[in-house]
Amino acid sequence: MLGKLFKYEIKATARLFLPLYLTIIIVAAINMLFLNTPDAGEKSTFIGNIAMGVSIVTYVTLIVGMLLMTLIVLVQRFHKNLLGDEGYLMFTLPVQPWCHILSKLFVSMLWTIVSGIVAFCSILLIAAKDISWPDLYNELSFAFSHMEQYFGSLGFLVGIEAILLGLFTLSSTILTIYAAIALGHLFNRYKLLASFGMYIALDIVSQILMSVFGFVFFNQYTLRLGYEFIPNASHVSGFMLISIIYTGLVTAVYFILTNYLLKKKLNLE
């Protein structure tokens, strides 16, 4: 059943994201052509300049639009599909509420990551001609060899930790939004406004907890070692591990809270 929910969640969102991704890649390609016209600098015409300006502005607008849309779709899919009228169908499917949360969470994470990749690729595309690929390769391998020197045998572990930390940071952020919307829905009126207020409240709680958490775990290090403290590879790895645990806990707490609210406090209008 979880697989089927994924399928429909992806179907419902892909129709919004895929055309936008395609447009961004096309506009990026147009920008690349403008920037790489051999004599763009010397013989540039008035119309040529305007066309180039328009294509740059379009590109930037699209990138900003993509960021906004990722956020809006994330909110809308939860708010409208589960807590709006469509919830009458979703919550009478023979599926546990946690499956709904998980399918929405994973699909939102997926689109956030893909949006990031599309943005990155479009920048590469625009700059494609200015990039000297052998140089880039050399620089990258240089950077990697430095990292290898620094992290040594911990390199692989730190890499995995970085990915996990990224994923948990993303999941905890999205679940904070879900929990805020579910809490806001408990109010009789001004549900959306209440959700927004709840998000701010949850965010403040998270900040406080993070400060406490950080103080307990990290300050001992820095206090003991003083200002001259230069972290070595195992410090970095430990720091990331603690951060993973923290974001993992936030993810779990908000998942459980959202699930409780959808299961026990649901009250569709």
Place this chain on the structure above:
Amino acid sequence: MNPILMCNNLSKSFGHKKALDNINLNIERGRIVGLLGPNGSGKSTFIKLCNDLLVPTKGELEIAGSKPGVETKKIVSYLPERTYLNDWMKVSDIIQMFGDFYQDFNTEKAYDMMKRLNISPKERLKTLSKGTKEKVQLILVMSREAQLYLLDEPIGGVDPAARDYILDTILSNYHENATIIISTHLISDIEKILDEIIFLKDGQVVLTKMVDEIRSENGKSVDALFREVFKC
């Protein structure tokens, strides 16, 4: 066989307001039951509790021996009073979705009924009129071979001409052992198909009776009895 629906001292409050107050019911299989009462008497609250869309404040509720949850959702077909169709699917997409999630869904039957009502499967749900949306929902709900149908105001939003068709659709599409609970305040329209009635008033059951008994004992139609019981 156990009754399809059973509740003991079932209550639901919203804050201080009691929407349902100590409901005790046993509903047998193979019946068409009218859940009748004025607006705000708790009809929708009761149906939502049966669908696990609300959690009882107190008391017990069992459908075919289990509490509302995934197991009961497999055998309960629910028509809410709201339109739950999303704005991006085609009629054929939502038929496929029902087939994917409900094992008792009969896809062929759904297409057949859509055809008879001249609803094109290629049509987008977004562009359908309100009445057509209600018809699509009713077809989806009645295309399931469920054990319990919970229909909340199924004829509220459609014109009288379509009402007869809808009632026919309901009657010709359920198994003998299935039970249908219809909530409405338009009694005269559905009176002829009911086996049993439940009168709800201010969250309490004031009467449960077989329709035949009402006719023979009280010598009245359900509509006349309703007007008597709920006289303002």
